[in-house]
Amino acid sequence: MKIILYISNFNNIGGVERFVLNFYKRFPETTVLYDTGTPAIGEKIRWNQKYICDIFISASAWGKPAFNNIEAISYVQMVHADYKAVLDGWNFKYVKHAKTTHHVCVSETVKKAFEEVTPYKCNAVFYNFIDDSLQPVRKQKNDILRLVTVSRISKEKGFERMVEFQKKIPVPFIWEVWGDDRSGYAKNIVRNFNFKGVTKTPHLEIAKADYLVQLSDSEGNSCVINEALQMKTPVLLTPFPSGFEQVEHGNNGYFIPFDLNSIDFDSIINKIPRLKKYKEKTNVKDWINFFKFVINDFHKHNKMVKIKVLKTVTNYKEGDIAEVSEERAKSAIERGLAEFYEAYEDSEEGTKGITTRKTIKQVDKEIKKLNKK
Numbered sequence: 001m002k003i004i005l006y007i008s009n010f011n012n013i014g015g016v017e018r019f020v021l022n023f024y025k026r027f028p029e030t031t032v033l034y035d036t037g038t039p040a041i042g043e044k045i046r047w048n049q050k051y052i053c054d055i056f057i058s059a060s061a062w063g064k065p066a067f068n069n070i071e072a073i074s075y076v077q078m079v080h081a082d083y084k085a086v087l088d089g090w091n092f093k094y095v096k097h098a099k100t101t102h103h104v105c106v107s108e109t110v111k112k113a114f115e116e117v118t119p120y121k122c123n124a125v126f127y128n129f130i131d132d133s134l135q136p137v138r139k140q141k142n143d144i145l146r147l148v149t150v151s152r153i154s155k156e157k158g159f160e161r162m163v164e165f166q167k168k169i170p171v172p173f174i175w176e177v178w179g180d181d182r183s184g185y186a187k188n189i190v191r192n193f194n195f196k197g198v199t200k201t202p203h204l205e206i207a208k209a210d211y212l213v214q215l216s217d218s219e220g221n222s223c224v225i226n227e228a229l230q231m232k233t234p235v236l237l238t239p240f241p242s243g244f245e246q247v248e249h250g251n252n253g254y255f256i257p258f259d260l261n262s263i264d265f266d267s268i269i270n271k272i273p274r275l276k277k278y279k280e281k282t283n284v285k286d287w288i289n290f291f292k293f294v295i296n297d298f299h300k301h302n303k304m305v306k307i308k309v310l311k312t313v314t315n316y317k318e319g320d321i322a323e324v325s326e327e328r329a330k331s332a333i334e335r336g337l338a339e340f341y342e343a344y345e346d347s348e349e350g351t352k353g354i355t356t357r358k359t360i361k362q363v364d365k366e367i368k369k370l371n372k373k
Helices: 014-027 083-089 108-117 159-168 184-192 203-206 223-230 242-247 265-270 284-299 328-335 361-373
Strands: 003-010 031-038 055-058 075-077 102-105 145-149 173-178 194-197 211-214 236-237 252-257 302-310 321-325 338-346 350-355
Touching: 003 350, 014 223, 055 284, 075 159, 075 284, 083 108, 102 236, 108 242, 145 203, 159 321, 173 203, 203 223, 211 223, 211 350, 321 361, 328 338, 350 361
Parallel strands: 003 031, 003 055, 055 075, 075 102, 145 173, 145 211, 173 194, 211 236, 236 252
Antiparallel strands: 302 321, 302 338, 338 350
């Protein structure tokens, strides 16, 4: 199965970026494409090129789309944001690409919001993967309250709320903030914090802390919260809806009211939760079953034909025999990338393969013959 995963802007820090990195670690045969950025994995998309795969996953719903450069059986649009919250705060409207066949949401909250504010259905809910190559480190005992925030530095991430929260903490504390401060907003707001910059090992910084702090306006499924729980670090977070799918108040963290009133500092300071091993809500098998479902669903409704690849393209090399839809076969043949290939069975001589160059009209005739069989 050939998978292409596309992200428009591959930044150093961000939840969608973490989704892409961790998905790739679970499915290392995936081809990762991006438009802008300097990531450690993937290749920059060539907009004058066509890419062929079985499953195409568009990692986010904004940025420059790549659908028209992809020939696939299934086109999956990931939905990472709580659209009800996004629509309230941003000038954003989701526009479904004509090729999109399935939508995958990263939490039940995201699914509910997506189906309320758009006319489309969510086909599956898959929570973000953690980096399963990382293991919790031994927790140190801190003499004073130690907090950490690892985040994209933008207003909706709650940084102005964090400034006010600092003023309310009734005991001495250390609060380190890690992130990218290249934006104008970031440069201004980080002056209020013990700002440390970008880290390549956020899990180690999180593991040192008593709490991860995430006071966002909204989240779809916070990757950094998953990472904190993986590192056995409890979380202080605002009550955005998806947070209740990740954190249980008093068990693996505490909810901080949006208005910062009536905060239970006594519990936060004196009853720091001790966490057990983190268990993911979504595993590789869930994705594989989904891929099988969408491909089988496609085969039920589309006639498949075989082509022989004439020129090496992404995911196929010259000489490969590929089974693709009629539409993809015609497109590949028109562009000189493939030729029609028909396999037939002879009772005396066994199975043979015949490969001949044909025009599109001839291919149409051959396909009609196959459809009658």
